[in-house]
Amino acid sequence: MTNKIKIYLLILQFLFTYCDKIEPPFTENLSQDTSVVKIKRKILLEDYTGHTCPNCPRAAEIAHNMQSVYGNSLIVMSVHAGYFATPGNPPFNNDLRCATSIELDNFFGVSAVGNPNGMINRVPYNNSKIINPDLWLSAFIIQNNNDKSTIKIDIQNTYILNERKLLSNIQTEFLDELTGTYMLAVYIIEDSIVSSQKNNDPDIGSVPVIIDYVHRNVLRASINSTFGDTIANGNINKGYYKEKTYSKTLNSNWNENQCYVLAYIYDHSSYEILQSEIKKIK
């Protein structure tokens, strides 16, 4: 009998070793290696959000903090769509959605999973393209460490003030051999739109509503449709070059001083983004 007990105690002891108690700090020591100078890949973080989503300011804060550290290699785009972005009674009567944001959200099913959520270059992390804000940094770092630039994007903008007309010239160059179909999508982003936002984090602002919340990097419209144009197809040689010029008239309620052109190239089969670039329109 006592032998039996001993065996059970042994099993118990064995199992108790199977617990890791983590002591602070809870995060790895992250140091950024900036010694490598070449054409940097810029990673696109799409933050799916809405003005009546009280957890969303915290997510925007996470994105903003990431941008302040990794500004050279991170582009943030806020996509307003879904239940929480729907305009309602004042002060939430502003519509920050657009046809493109709704189409993207429906296609990737982000708000169906819940807001806030995002995508990092639309590459899966833990088997899911849709990534919780608490894991954005993790997913970004994995993307960023995997730093191979295969495509170069250059944006040249011309803005005709009295017509509110934007001409955007986009030059792309493939720096490695590739096969497949690659698409170029070009969007307009407006930064620092002041409008109401629900909030539940007192560290960020007033609770439950921030009346003069600054919405950063809001997706306003697409220039060449939501999913863009094909720029390369089949076996693509190293040095393959393609140039596109688009024009777009800016909506009267957009502040042209805060508007940017965002261009990104993605693989048509996986929707994974290979390269992104952003440039102010004036």
Next chain:
Amino acid sequence: MHSKKYAIFPFLLLIPFFLFAQQDKMNVSGNQALPDVEIRNLDGVAFNTHNISNNGAPVIICFWATYCKPCIKELSIISDLYDDWRQETGVKIVAISIDDSKTIANVLPFVNGKGWEYEFYTDVNGDFKRAMNVNVIPHTFILNSKSEIVWQHLSFAEGDELKYIEIVRILLKDKMNPK
């Protein structure tokens, strides 16, 4: 797209199979012994299902739950007849609650509140339910004197209880005049 619709055909074809397989299944000698599963009595003490018996008299096993309206109807209706049934046939009713841990604590006060006098057990994680191939409740089994399953019935409508006792009577008759 169209081919997906046809996926249901093999299953539709199964209908007659099940119907005929069930036809007059009630063979009194039955070879379906009860499975060997641990359930608990209302004090929480373990009990093995192969010990369900009634000293040679038939047993009716009812799977039920405190949130299942037709089950409560079944047990309430039988409750009014139970004294008569016992006197006539000696049949015993074993009620197996499949309430999970959300409602399991309700079982004892509930059955006392109802004033039911069956033999009660709980099957909190559905082990016995699975072993008996119960999909939905109420599901009722009738066992012969050797505690072998001879008949089973899904769902409950008023009047089903008369079928139960009819089968119990057939079992008793058969026991007295073995073939």
Next chain:
Amino acid sequence: MLKYIFICFTVIFYFSIFKIYAQQFNTSLIRGDFQSEIQYYFDDSIIGTPDIKEKALMNAYLNIIYSNGHFNAGFRFETYQGPLSGYDTRYKGSGIPYRFLTYTCSFMELTVGNFYEQFGSGMLLRTYEDRNLGIDNSIDGVRIKTVPFKGITLKGLWGTQRFFWNHGTGIIRAIDGEFSLNEVFSKFNESKIKILAGASFVSKYQEDIDPVYILPENVAAMGGRLKLTYNKLSLSGEYAYKYNDPSVENGFIYKPGQALLINTTYSRKGLGIILATKRTDNMSFRSDRNALGNVLNINYLPSLSKEQTYSFASMYPIATQANGEAGIQGQIFYNIKKKSKIGGKYGANVTLAYDRTNSIKIHKLPDSTFMGYESGFFDIGKDVYFEATTVEISKKFSSTFSSIFSFVNIIYNQEVLLGHTGEPDIYAKVAVADLTWRIDDKNTVKCELQHLSTKQDKGNWASALVEYSIAPKWFFSAGDQFNYGNKLKDKKIHYYSAGVGFIYDASRFMLTYGRNREGRICTGGVCRNIPAYSGFGLSIISSF
């Protein structure tokens, strides 16, 4: 496509052969059950049905268990030809996600393959299947149960969990011991006090590949439980503690979790009383820290509320908040005696129930601490998540006429329970009259009238349902739910339905037609959303 037909026929063919063969031997036994739910969908723009390209969808399940002496073996074949609307689309496909072999002898039971297990109330570990909710978190691995002394049961298990057609990435290892004092010590055998005690330890392993967080790869949780029964009184309690377990669900905080559940019951013939209380704090426990929804849960945290059965009373069902909630519940079951003044000739039955679930009071800590918040063990928050008061009377007026009257008052916090921020709490009152006429021994008519009144959400509802049954084989039903109180004119919708069912012993065939409102079904606080749908349904259930 042919593949599925082939699989079905092969299974059935071997099953029939095997059944005939197996019946030659008295010791071996083969049993099974089959369930299939088929729905044909109509486009119905009035109720806003989603577009279903396949038009018809089906879920089907076939269980086969073979037993022979000490051995039991079984499997379940599942096929989701497009899972039914509202089920997780990751189920799409066919296969055998569940198969096991069990060896049983006098002192132990060994299972290899998939198994379902529960320790205590399940707040540390419970794996189960609920087809209605689309849940199957069975563990695939090895389990041993042993009884070293009479009254002591020990269980140990090791394995990974089902994740649709795969396994989750985390590994679960767990042991549980239970001790029945009255059985262990012979002198307590006849004691009026019955004592049952148990303890569990559960550990999960998942690799840390995250570049940012230092994650615990092994997370342990443990708990103890005690049940005392003395005459008509019973007291049971269970406590569980979980070590640091940052996850998507808790927002990657390193705070430990804990849960407490206490149940007290008193009952004698004709009266039953139950008082219960529960508090959970950061107790979501999954074998994958990135999982959300009804997948890869290791533990089960039921809400503390009465399980409502009438369709309007369950229109606003509570969903468990695994990150933290505190609840109380009281229920009284009382039987008014036959031939008493109030009870009349046939007596009556009364149920009173009250339950309420609140938030837990938390003090938020800065994000930089990674601890989330602080909350004292008995701190209860001010926010009401859910409250229900139920009065139910069932009374038989004559040998042919019986009735159930039910009244439920509900407070439902849709901000928390549905995530509809800014929407007001729903205050709903539900009244039900459930009347049954027994025409003769076989024919019964049942009529169920319900009304729900609320100023919030979709406003008032009324419904009538008539069921006619011919025992023991047939039943017919027809009904309508009418959202007459909807503020929007075009949303004052009739949800009519009709059905016919045929029962042959252990088989049931049911054909339904009608509209179904959008909603969610919950069992034990675990929920599944169902989009509105309209059309024909066929349900087949059979045990053999």
